[in-house]
Amino acid sequence: MANLSVKGSDRVPRRRTAVGAGVLVTVVVLLELLSFVPSGSATPLSRGPGDAVLPLAPAGGSSGVSTSQLLAAQRALGDGQGPANGVPWSCSGASLRGGAVQCGAVTDAGVTGGSATLPSWSHAVQPGGRQAFAMTYDARDKYVLLFGGINHVNKVFADSWRYQGGLWSQLQPSTNPSKRYGAAMTFDAADNYVLLYGGYSGTKGLNDTWKFAGGTWTQLTPTKNPGALLYAGMTYDAKDSYVVFFGGATAGLAAKGATWEFKAGKWSQLTPTFNPAARFLLSFDFDAHDGYAVLFGGINATFGLQGDTWNFSAGQWTQMRPSPAPSARDNAAMAYNVKDGEIVLFGGGTGSSWVSDTWTFAAGAWTKISSALHPSSRGTEMADGTTTLSVLLFGGVNNPGQTLNDTWSFHSGVWTHVLPRQPAVRIETAMTYDELDGYVLLFGGGTGAGVLGDSWEYGHGSWTPLHPSKSPPGREGFSMTWDAADGYVVLFGGIATSNIDLNDTWTFAAGNWTQMAATSIVPDARTYPAMTYDGADGYVVLFGGYNFSTSSFYSDTWTYSAGVWTNATTAGPSARMQSQMAYDSEDGYVVLFSGLTVAFASFPDTWTYSAGVWTNLTGSLALSPPGRDSGKMVDDTYDGYLVLFGGFNSSTGGLADTWSFVNGAWSQLLPAVSPPAESAGFGMAFDPTDNSVVLLGNTYPSPTTWSY
Numbered sequence: 178m179a180n181l182s183v184k185g186s187d188r189v190p191r192r193r194t195a196v197g198a199g200v201l202v203t204v205v206v207l208l209e210l211l212s213f214v215p216s217g218s219a220t221p222l223s224r225g226p227g228d229a230v231l232p233l234a235p236a237g238g239s240s241g242v243s244t245s246q247l248l249a250a251q252r253a254l255g256d257g258q259g260p261a262n263g264v265p266w267s268c269s270g271a272s273l274r275g276g277a278v279q280c281g282a283v284t285d286a287g288v289t290g291g292s293a294t295l296p297s298w299s300h301a302v303q304p305g306g307r308q309a310f311a312m313t314y315d316a317r318d319k320y321v322l323l324f325g326g327i328n329h330v331n332k333v334f335a336d337s338w339r340y341q342g343g344l345w346s347q348l349q350p351s352t353n354p355s356k357r358y359g360a361a362m363t364f365d366a367a368d369n370y371v372l373l374y375g376g377y378s379g380t381k382g383l384n385d386t387w388k389f390a391g392g393t394w395t396q397l398t399p400t401k402n403p404g405a406l407l408y409a410g411m412t413y414d415a416k417d418s419y420v421v422f423f424g425g426a427t428a429g430l431a432a433k434g435a436t437w438e439f440k441a442g443k444w445s446q447l448t449p450t451f452n453p454a455a456r457f458l459l460s461f462d463f464d465a466h467d468g469y470a471v472l473f474g475g476i477n478a479t480f481g482l483q484g485d486t487w488n489f490s491a492g493q494w495t496q497m498r499p500s501p502a503p504s505a506r507d508n509a510a511m512a513y514n515v516k517d518g519e520i521v522l523f524g525g526g527t528g529s530s531w532v533s534d535t536w537t538f539a540a541g542a543w544t545k546i547s548s549a550l551h552p553s554s555r556g557t558e559m560a561d562g563t564t565t566l567s568v569l570l571f572g573g574v575n576n577p578g579q580t581l582n583d584t585w586s587f588h589s590g591v592w593t594h595v596l597p598r599q600p601a602v603r604i605e606t607a608m609t610y611d612e613l614d615g616y617v618l619l620f621g622g623g624t625g626a627g628v629l630g631d632s633w634e635y636g637h638g639s640w641t642p643l644h645p646s647k648s649p650p651g652r653e654g655f656s657m658t659w660d661a662a663d664g665y666v667v668l669f670g671g672i673a674t675s676n677i678d679l680n681d682t683w684t685f686a687a688g689n690w691t692q693m694a695a696t697s698i699v700p701d702a703r704t705y706p707a708m709t710y711d712g713a714d715g716y717v718v719l720f721g722g723y724n725f726s727t728s729s730f731y732s733d734t735w736t737y738s739a740g741v742w743t744n745a746t747t748a749g750p751s752a753r754m755q756s757q758m759a760y761d762s763e764d765g766y767v768v769l770f771s772g773l774t775v776a777f778a779s780f781p782d783t784w785t786y787s788a789g790v791w792t793n794l795t796g797s798l799a800l801s802p803p804g805r806d807s808g809k810m811v812d813d814t815y816d817g818y819l820v821l822f823g824g825f826n827s828s829t830g831g832l833a834d835t836w837s838f839v840n841g842a843w844s845q846l847l848p849a850v851s852p853p854a855e856s857a858g859f860g861m862a863f864d865p866t867d868n869s870v871v872l873l874g875n876t877y878p879s880p881t882t883w884s885y
Contacts, residue, residue, distance in 0.1 A: 297848035298835070298872075298885050303345035303597050304338045305881075306580035308573050309408075311362035312558045314566070315371050317390055321560045321569050322371055324389075327358040328580040333379045334358075337394070340560075340569060343595060345584070346638045350394050354387045359407030361425070365439065367418045372439060374422065377407040382428040386444070402444045403437045410461030410475075414489070416468045421489055423472065426457035432478040433457070436494070449493045456483055460511035460525070462561070464488075464538065466518035471538060473522060476507045482528055483507075486543070502543045503536045508556035512568045515561065516588055521568050523587075524555050531555050531576050535592070551592040552585045562588070569595075599640040600633050600873065602880045605653035605705075605807075605858030608635075608873065610865060611666050612659055613686050617862045617871055618666055620685075623653035628674050632690070635864070635871055640882070648690050649683045653858070656708035660684075662715045663739060669719060670703050678702035678724045682737070699742045700735045702726070707758035707772070711736075711786070713765045718745075718786060720769060723754040730754060730775050734791070749791030750784050751775070755806035755858075761785075761819050762812050763839050768819060770838075771804040779804035779827045783843070800843050802836045803829065809861035810838075813885075815868035820846075820885060822872065823855035831856035835885070852883045 304310075310326030320341035325334045335356035337348040354360075360376030360383070371389035375382070382405030386397040403409070409425025420439035426432050434455030436447045459475030469490035474483045484505030486497045503509070509525025520538035524531060531554040535546040557573025567588035572581045584595040600606075606622030606629075616634040623629070630651030632643040655671025665686035671679050680702035682693040700706070706722030717737035723730055730752035734745045750756075756772030766787035771779050781804035782795040795801070808824025818839035824832050831854030835846040852874055860873040870885040 298851050298883050299347075303584070304336070304347075304572065304582055305334075306572055306582040307334060307358075308556065308580050309358035310334070310558060310572070311360045311373060311376075312560045312569075312571060313362050313364050313371060314561045314563060314569075315389065316364050316366060316563075317369050317371075318392065321566075322362075322389060323571065324354065324362065324373060325357050325360060325376065326572075327379070329574070329578055331379070337389075340571075340584070344598065344639055348392060350392060352394050352396075354385065354394060354396070355383070357383055361406075361409045361411035361422065363411050363413050363420060365420050366413055366415060367440060368442065372411070372420055374411065374439075375403070375406045375409065375425070377428060381405070382407060386439075397442055399442060399444050403435065403446075404433075406433060406457075408457035408459075409433075410459045410472060412461050412463045412470050414470055415463055415465055417491060421461075421470055423453070423461060423489075424456045424459055424475065426476075430457075430480075432476065436489075447492055449489075451494050451496075453485065453487045453494060453496070454478070454483065458507035459483070460509045460522060462511045462513050462520060464520050465513060465515070466539060467541070471511075471520050473503065473511065473538075474506050474509060474525065482526075486538075497541060499538075499541060499543050501545065503534070503545075504532075506532065510557045510559040510570055510573075512559035512570075513561045514568045514587065515563050516567065517590075521559065521587055523552065523559065523570060524557060524573070526556050531574070535587070537590075546590050548590065548592050550594065552583070552594075553581075555581060557581075559587075567593075597640075598642070599882065600631070600880060601629070602875055603629055603653075604875045605671075606860045606873070607655055607657035607668070608860035608862040608871070609657050609659050609666055610862050611685065612661065613664055614688060615866060617864050618657075618685060619860055619873065620649070620657060620668065621652050621655065621671070622858070622860075627651070628653050628672075632685075635873075635882075636866060638867075643688060645685075645689050647692075649681070649692070650679075652679060654704035655679070656706050656719065658708050658710050658717055660710055660717050660737070661712065662710075667708075667717050667737060669700070669708060669737075670706055670722065672704040672725060676725065678704050678726055682742070693740055696742065698744065700733070700744075701729075701731070703731055703754075705754035705773075706731070707756040707769060709758050709760050709767055711767050712760050712762055714788060718758075718767055720750065720758065720786075721753050721756060721772065734786070745789055747789065747791060749786070750782065750793075753806075757805070757808045757810035757821055757824070759810045759812050759819050761838065762814055763817050764841065768810070768838055770802070770810060770821065771806065771808075771824075773806035773827070777827060779806050779825070781805075783838075785841075794841060797841075798843060800845070802834065802843060802845070803832065805832055807856055807858050808832065809855075809859065809872070811861055811863045811870055813837075813863055813870055814865060815863075820863075820870050822861065822870075822885075823852070823859065825856035830854075848885070852881070 307326035307328050312323045315322045320339045323338040327333045333356040335353050339346050357376035357378050362373045365372045373387040384402050384405040388395050406425030411422045414421045422437040432455040434452050438445050455478045456475035460473045463470045469488040472487040482505035488495050506525035506527050510523045514521050522536045533554040537544050555573035555575045560569045562568040567586035570585040586593045603622030608619045611618045616636040619633040621629045628651035630648050634641050652671035652673045657668045660667045665684040668683040684691050703722030703724050706719050708719045711718045719735040721731045732752035736743045736745045753772035753774045758769045761768050766785045769784040771781050781801045785792045803826045805824030805826050810821040813820045818837040821836040833851050833854040837844050857875050859875045864871050872883040874881045
């Protein structure tokens with residue numbers, strides 16, 4: 178997914194016009210075509226020119242797909258002198274310009290170095306795009322369990338996810354199987370746990386056996402096993418009361434054709450009279466209505482695609498010859514639909530491409546299902562349904578080699594796209610932790626076609642829409658913070674679709690918004706001011722911003738307490754907008770960093786504010802982040818430092834770096850995983866209930882939630 182962000186370096190104030198909120202441009206990014214072969218594979222497989230194919234260790238990475246990037250800046254302001262403290266400067270020479278804004282950006286010094294830290298960014302809300310993961314319904318714990326997989330940039334996962342009540346949430350068991358893809362997983366009803374076996378680590382085949390019960394992974398140690406295999410078929414045979422395991426491939430892609438059973442913690446090889454041909458990437462599940470396991474397709478020992486159908490019952494294989502039947506394919510998703518009493522098969526690879534057809538199997542016959550809405554062509558996995566839960570499909574890999582993370586359900590011949598409950602993609606939004614209500618609050622933002630006025634809460638890994646009876650008018654570029662002294666969230670300013678900069682003040686408490694009565698003394702209307710709560714001095718602090726109507730930058734300082742604004746302007750930072758500002762609870766003062774200045778440059782200066790006095794620390798710092806606007810900085814009270822992430826540098830563009838500030842010094846953090854560059858007003862807040870920083874990216878078309 179691509180960032181919905183300002184194109185190139187057009188970092189100039191963006192004002193809405195009668196025709197919308199900016200110009201949308203579609204940027205097409207060519208995808209590097211992938212071929213997926215594990216290390217040590219003897220024979221590479223190919224879907225044909227340009228098509229991804231399992232096995233899954235990509236030979237190269239792939240760029241993201243960019244669909245719509247917001248072209249910011251409908252008005253560029255001319256260069257000018259900085260304003261005197263507290264006095265807005267009116268810029269002249271504004272005009273509509275395309276291309277990069279040449280601002281003579283200051284060169285940043287000392288941005289290398291820093292120290293790595295253990296904390297890291299991670300996805301939240303739902304699993305990231307992946308393929309060759311393991312997924313099954315956990316009948317003991319009453320949810321769908323997903324484990325592992327690999328994405329299009331060769332990252333192998335070892336994470337566990339739960340799908341329940343329409344929501345994904347990441348599990349945090351104390352012990353996990355090692356990272357892998359191509360593992361086999363099913364629910365063992367006789368032993369009452371999920372069983373996981375084998376797979377590929379990215380460097381070697383695996384032959385370990387794990388059980389999952391009550392949210393906990395435990396490694397089992399049977400005396401023998403099927404060997405180090407990936408892409409095997411495994412299902413629970415409810416008629417004969419044991420798990421059946423068939424086929425798979427070695428790390429060198431040698432197909433196997435042995436049949437094994439797993440029962441009471443032990444593996445035993447079976448010796449049926451007939452066996453299907455050796456194969457891997459087959460589809461295999463138990464048909465509870467007809468009382469046998471069903472096997473379809475896969476790749477045989479000579480790398481040919483199979484299109485045969487077999488059943489397994491009472492320890493014996495029987496080939497079935499239904500007509501019609503799905504075309505020969507590998508990596509098709511298969512699951513049992515309890516509600517309708519049928520096997521469901523979707524998609525898979527036909528040798529030249531992935532497909533998106535749906536078939537059901539019942540009473541020994543295949544039936545092709547026509548559905549106007551269905552998942553896109555792909556190879557993927559599905560989980561069995563229950564009497565109350567439909568068959569569930571997640572993610573997979575498509576023809577351009579993208580790894581997907583969409584969720585679908587299937588019931589009564591109809592596919593339904595299960596959309597995650599999370600805010601729509603947006604820019605220039607604000608988030609803060611609401612201590613009274615105990616959740617992170619998000620409000621509004623811009624969409625490129627208008628502004629939003631919706632409210633959301635985030636807690637324990639999930640977003641929930643709020644429906645207050647009254648809300649502020651929709652807007653973007655506003656500021657929002659928790660006011661600890663007065664016990665509510667404070668929102669100020671921004672710009673609405675009407676092109677009018679705002680200076681209204683709203684509070685949020687107990688799930689309700691309240692507009693504060695206008696007073697004679699209030700900050701001028703503005704967009705992109707910096708605002709935070711000063712814990713040492715007990716009031717909200719607001720600094721700077723920009724007014725589109727008058728083309729004015731601000732350098733004034735205001736405080737807000739007990740419903741009253743007070744002009745506290747004194748000598749301090751030069752006029753700017755989109756600065757990063759937060760209260761540093763470790764050191765007991767407010768910190769302000771950088772921002773977009775009158776010259777449209779992002780100078781990397783650092784200031785503190787304490788007891789009404791601004792102090793410039795820039796000259797005393799041994800290390801400093803690159804200057805930026807539209808980044809976010811929050812007080813991470815769990816780790817004991819301010820966290821700065823992302824933004825836009827007027828010289829180098831979008832940023833994806835993470836920094837800490839504590840004891841008057843900056844350090845660059847080097848997490849192993851980071852969100853993509855964010856440069857258009859994403860949301861970020863510290864959530865003390867989960868002791869993590871929460872970031873809502875402005876990726877298009879679906880935003881991604883990260884935690885740190």
